[in-house]
Amino acid sequence: MTTSAQSAPGLPLDMIIFGGMGDLAVRKLLPALYMAHLHGNLPPGTRIVSTGRQEFDRAAYLAFVEEKSRPFIADANFADEAWRGFLQLLEFVRVDVQQDDLAALAAASRAGAERVFYLATAPSLFTTICDKLAAAGLVDRHARVVLEKPLGRDLASAVEINEAVGRHFAESQIYRIDHYLGKETVQNLMVLRFGNSILEPLWRAPNISSVQITVAEEVGVGSRAGFYDSAGAMRDMVQNHLLQLLCIVAMEPPTSLAPDAVRDEKLKVLRSLRRFNLATIARDTVRGQYTRGVSGNQEVQGYLEEPNVPAGSATETFVALRAFIDTWRWSKVPFYLRTGKRMGRRSSKIVIEFANPPFSLFPEYQHGGAANRLVIELQPEEAIKLQLMAKEPGSGMHMQQVALNLDLQSAFSQRRAEAYERLLIDVVRGRLTHFMRRDELEAAWEWADPIIDGWSTLAEQPRPYAAGTWGPPESFALLARDGASWVE
Numbered sequence: 495m496t497t498s499a500q501s502a503p504g505l506p507l508d509m510i511i512f513g514g515m516g517d518l519a520v521r522k523l524l525p526a527l528y529m530a531h532l533h534g535n536l537p538p539g540t541r542i543v544s545t546g547r548q549e550f551d552r553a554a555y556l557a558f559v560e561e562k563s564r565p566f567i568a569d570a571n572f573a574d575e576a577w578r579g580f581l582q583l584l585e586f587v588r589v590d591v592q593q594d595d596l597a598a599l600a601a602a603s604r605a606g607a608e609r610v611f612y613l614a615t616a617p618s619l620f621t622t623i624c625d626k627l628a629a630a631g632l633v634d635r636h637a638r639v640v641l642e643k644p645l646g647r648d649l650a651s652a653v654e655i656n657e658a659v660g661r662h663f664a665e666s667q668i669y670r671i672d673h674y675l676g677k678e679t680v681q682n683l684m685v686l687r688f689g690n691s692i693l694e695p696l697w698r699a700p701n702i703s704s705v706q707i708t709v710a711e712e713v714g715v716g717s718r719a720g721f722y723d724s725a726g727a728m729r730d731m732v733q734n735h736l737l738q739l740l741c742i743v744a745m746e747p748p749t750s751l752a753p754d755a756v757r758d759e760k761l762k763v764l765r766s767l768r769r770f771n772l773a774t775i776a777r778d779t780v781r782g783q784y785t786r787g788v789s790g791n792q793e794v795q796g797y798l799e800e801p802n803v804p805a806g807s808a809t810e811t812f813v814a815l816r817a818f819i820d821t822w823r824w825s826k827v828p829f830y831l832r833t834g835k836r837m838g839r840r841s842s843k844i845v846i847e848f849a850n851p852p853f854s855l856f857p858e859y860q861h862g863g864a865a866n867r868l869v870i871e872l873q874p875e876e877a878i879k880l881q882l883m884a885k886e887p888g889s890g891m892h893m894q895q896v897a898l899n900l901d902l903q904s905a906f907s908q909r910r911a912e913a914y915e916r917l918l919i920d921v922v923r924g925r926l927t928h929f930m931r932r933d934e935l936e937a938a939w940e941w942a943d944p945i946i947d948g949w950s951t952l953a954e955q956p957r958p959y960a961a962g963t964w965g966p967p968e969s970f971a972l973l974a975r976d977g978a979s980w981v982e
């Protein structure tokens with residue numbers, strides 16, 4: 495049983511960021527911490543201590559943050575006084591974690607402070623950092639550690655990281671981030687499912703005929719090929735973000751929102767995912783790679799032409815697959831998952847297709863696909879649409895699909911915090927519910943590993959798709975075989 499590490503009221507907080515000069519810290523973490531500060535969500539006396547290898551003094555670091563992080567704060571959220579107040583919280587400690595011990599960090603750390611260590615570095619440094627933190631006497635029972643993905647590249651490496659971190663931190667002190675779990679829309683999925691009673695009786699086979707989960711990105715690999723080429727879309731997106739979405743759609747109602755109550759249910763889903771074998775990999779999965787095309791009205795290059803992509807790379811930038819969850823609730827219901835870079839546009843959505851009426855009173859009406867669909871749009875817009883059949887005005891009984899449309903943007907005027915801001919506040923307050931537990935992470939790899947290995951055994955080459963399209967034709971064929979089609 496994991497209960498959150500107690501955040502001790504009254505203790506000052508030291509948030510220590512390893513990789514404090516890296517992309518993630520600069521673009522996401524510091525702006526998110528600024529927003530938390532702006533809205534009074536950091537405890538009084540908080541300090542943010544960034545570490546890095548550069549020979550910076552504090553003034554140079556502040557200038558760096560001003561230059562690099564400030565542009566990632568929307569003008570509407572920028573308040574000069576709050577920003578200056580935020581900079582006051584920042585410290586910089588020069589550390590080369592591979593070479594040095596952490597004496598300098600220990601010296602800068604306040605005795606009796608509650609410490610949060612954010613490891614925004616390559617995972618290959620996690621073990622070293624945790625060992626050195628412990629050796630410097632910085633890990634006590636109030637300490638928390640936040641681990642960024644990728645958490646391993648397969649089950650074996652994930653276990654290794656978990657073991658290494660687990661030598662010094664109890665599970666209740668470990669926050670494994672999947673930023674999708676911090677998105678407002680994803681958290682709202684839990685409310686949609688478990689805050690309403692009308693959906694639950696329908697939320698199962700045979701009432702649901704299929705589920706689609708799409709996370710389409712418009713961006714390409716950008717400058718991240720160094721990391722991305724050795725990962726690919728399966729490790730970068732499916733093993734974590736898409737599986738977490740699938741878990742929330744498919745899980746049984748938890749008994750409470752306590753971290754273990756929720757994570758136990760997600761774990762059951764992951765363990766019930768049907769394992770792939772070579773035959774089902776060949777039949778039910780599609781890998782793709784973008785080629786030159788037009789995206790956002792601009793001509794863009796193909797993956798192989800992007801900077802730092804090795805010649806002839808066979809890394810996938812797109813995955814589509816058909817998965818099954820072998821439980822009573824989901825027996826025989828296909829879950830179609832799809833994600834890719836450089837697709838038609840940025841669009842993440844979940845589509846629940848309900849079974850058609852068993853007998854049609856309106857035989858002249860031929861429509862493709864399901865009569866009723868629940869479409870949950872996660873980004874960029876947040877909306878929930880329930881498609882129903884309605885009579886077309888006029889003589890005869892002609893039907894058409896119409897949507898009951900809930901626009902959450904206009905339903906709520908409140909500000910929507912970014913995922914990182916929300917998750918960082920959870921860490922500060924010691925709330926673990928929206929973080930992955932060790933067994934969940936490992937179960938996700940147990941499912942993903944055979945697919946990745948199978949692709950290599952089968953020497954599966956990624957299928958080309960032009961940038962700006964919805965993936966290779968094989969992805970459409972995957973659904974067409976079942977008489978289904980992707981909902982764009």
Ligand code: BG6
Pocket residue numbers: 711730731
């Ligand atoms: C990250 C992946 O985890 O998620 C990136 O590493 C991807 O490749 C990003 O672009 C997508 O996140 P979002 O919030 O933009 O949907």
